[in-house]
Structure formats: structure tokens, C-alpha cells
Amino acid sequence: MTRFDVWGGAVIAGAVIVCFAAEHRRPLRPRSRPLGERLATNALMVALAALTLRLALLPAAVAVASAGERAGVGVLRWLALPPTAAAVLAFLLLDWTVYVWHRLNHRAPFLWRFHLVHHTDLDLDVSTAFRFHAGELLLSVAWRSAQILAIGVSPGPALVYEAALEAATAFHHSNWRLPLALERTLNRVLVTPRMHGIHHSIREAETNSNWSVIFSWWDRLHRTRCVGVPAQTLRIGLPAYRAPLGVLRLLALPFVRQRPAFTPR
Ligand SMILES: [Zn+2]
Numbered sequence: 001m002t003r004f005d006v007w008g009g010a011v012i013a014g015a016v017i018v019c020f021a022a023e024h025r026r027p028l029r030p031r032s033r034p035l036g037e038r039l040a041t042n043a044l045m046v047a048l049a050a051l052t053l054r055l056a057l058l059p060a061a062v063a064v065a066s067a068g069e070r071a072g073v074g075v076l077r078w079l080a081l082p083p084t085a086a087a088v089l090a091f092l093l094l095d096w097t098v099y100v101w102h103r104l105n106h107r108a109p110f111l112w113r114f115h116l117v118h119h120t121d122l123d124l125d126v127s128t129a130f131r132f133h134a135g136e137l138l139l140s141v142a143w144r145s146a147q148i149l150a151i152g153v154s155p156g157p158a159l160v161y162e163a164a165l166e167a168a169t170a171f172h173h174s175n176w177r178l179p180l181a182l183e184r185t186l187n188r189v190l191v192t193p194r195m196h197g198i199h200h201s202i203r204e205a206e207t208n209s210n211w212s213v214i215f216s217w218w219d220r221l222h223r224t225r226c227v228g229v230p231a232q233t234l235r236i237g238l239p240a241y242r243a244p245l246g247v248l249r250l251l252a253l254p255f256v257r258q259r260p261a262f263t264p265r
Contacts, residue, residue, distance in 0.1 A: 030232065068152060
């Protein structure tokens with residue numbers, strides 16, 4: 001874990017810095033709120049989420065991966081594949097099951113109570129990327145542990161996937177206007193800012209699409225892909241939450257009476 005703090009931290013920080021600089025040089029969507037107002041809120045939410053990730057989710061993932069390795073459980077171990085094939089398949093299967101988890105977060109009312117906190121941001125940029133309720137990350141510990149055990153992922157590959165997931169999350173939440181042709185090419189493989197922006201649209205049908213995290217293939221596979229909505233016309237957020245919410249409100253949101261997220265006030 002200490003080694004992950006160095007190389008994983010460098011990969012994630014590098015992705016955040018590049019995306020932050022790029023979205024300021026070449027913004028994709030116009031802002032609806034001042035950046036400073038959102039940065040203050042998002043920075044606190046990100047700090048709590050990062051602590052939960054580092055102190056709960058990552059240690060749990062490593063512990064479960066080590067226990068699975070000792071016990072020899074998991075589909076990929078039972079298949080006894082060559083190491084490279086096993087590593088590639090582990091990465092793909094982790095990403096597919098993270099797609100399933102994201103979709104569940106939108107479909108199961110209890111999980112949505114937590115995940116909607118991420119979707120209440122009124123603009124979308126790299127500061128939104130890690131603005132999650134800490135409770136969502138705690139709930140994901142059980143899912144992530146089950147993924148690692150069932151697939152048969154060792155601690156090293158589990159951490160490599162984690163660093164890639166965080167870097168991809170920074171990238172596809174960013175407000176970085178890539179040349180359209182380049183973005184279309186990238187999007188054949190990866191989730192890109194225009195594609196994920198549609199997932200944060202105020203329109204229900206658009207929010208309920210584009211659940212992939214690293215590879216864009218899962219939305220094609222499950223027929224939940226939605227592209228072609230112009231980024232400049234997107235309204236970001238949820239209809240029931242059109243005013244900016246402070247940190248205490250955001251932290252309380254899962255525990256109070258829920259507004260129907262897609263019915264405008
Ligand atoms: Zn979502």
C-alpha cells in the first residue's frame with residue numbers, strides 16, 4: 001500500500017493536473033455557476049471521499065485480494081490461464097462489473113440516495129470527478145470485495161485497476177474540449193468527456209445511459225450508450241436540485257426525505 005501511495009498517487013495526481021489545466025485552456029461546456037463556489041464545496045467532499053478510499057476501500061480490496069490468492073479462489077484462477085491473459089481478463093472483468101455497480105447505483109433506491117450527491121453538481125469538471133458521498137464509497141467496499149474474490153484478482157492487479165479507474169474518472173468528468181475527431185476515435189475504446197457529460201444531463205433518459213467507467217464498450221454491449229447530444233446545450237445536474245448545496249446538506253442528503261430526482265420543483 002505504501003508503494004501504491006507513491007506510484008498510484010502520482011498517476012492520479014498527474015491525471016487531475018493535466019485535466020484541470022486542459023479544461024481551463026479548452027473548455028467544453030459553458031459554466032452555470034462560479035468555479036470558486038463549487039471548488040470550495042467539492043474540495044471538502046473530495047477530501048472525505050479520498051480518506052474513505054485510502055483508509056477503507058483500498059485496504060479492504062488488498063486484504064480480500066490477498067485472502068483470495070491464499071485460498072486459490074476466483075474464476076480466473078480456476079481457468080489456470082497464462083499470466084498475461086489472466087491480467088488482461090481481470091482488468092476487463094473488473095471494469096465490466098464496475099459498470100454493473102454504477103448502473104445499480106442508479107436503479108436501487110437505497111444506493112441512489114448516496115450516488116445522487118455526485119449528480120447534484122450543477123457543472124461538470126475535474127472537481128466533480130471525486131465528489132462522492134463517503135457513504136457511497138463505504139457501500140462499494142462490499143461490491144468491490146466480491147468482484148475481486150469472484151474474478152480471482154491478486155493485490156497488484158487490483159491496485160493497478162484502481163489507479164486506472166481514478167485516472168479515467170478524472171478524464172471523463174473533465175470539461176476538456178478535445179477535437180471532435182480525436183474524441184470520436186478515443187471513444188471507440190474509452191469513456192470520454194462528451195460521452196460522460198451526457199450521463200450528468202438533467203434529462204432522465206440521458207442520465208440513465210453511459211454508465212461505463214474506463215472502457216466505453218460496456219454501454220454498447222448493454223445497449224445503454226447515448227451519444228450525439230451537443231455538449232454546449234447540456235444542462236448538468238438533477239431537476240429537483242437546481243440550487244447549489246453546501247457540504248453539510250450534501251452529507252445529510254442520503255438520510256433525509258428524498259425528492260423525486262427527475263420531477264422539477
Ligand atoms: Zn452516475
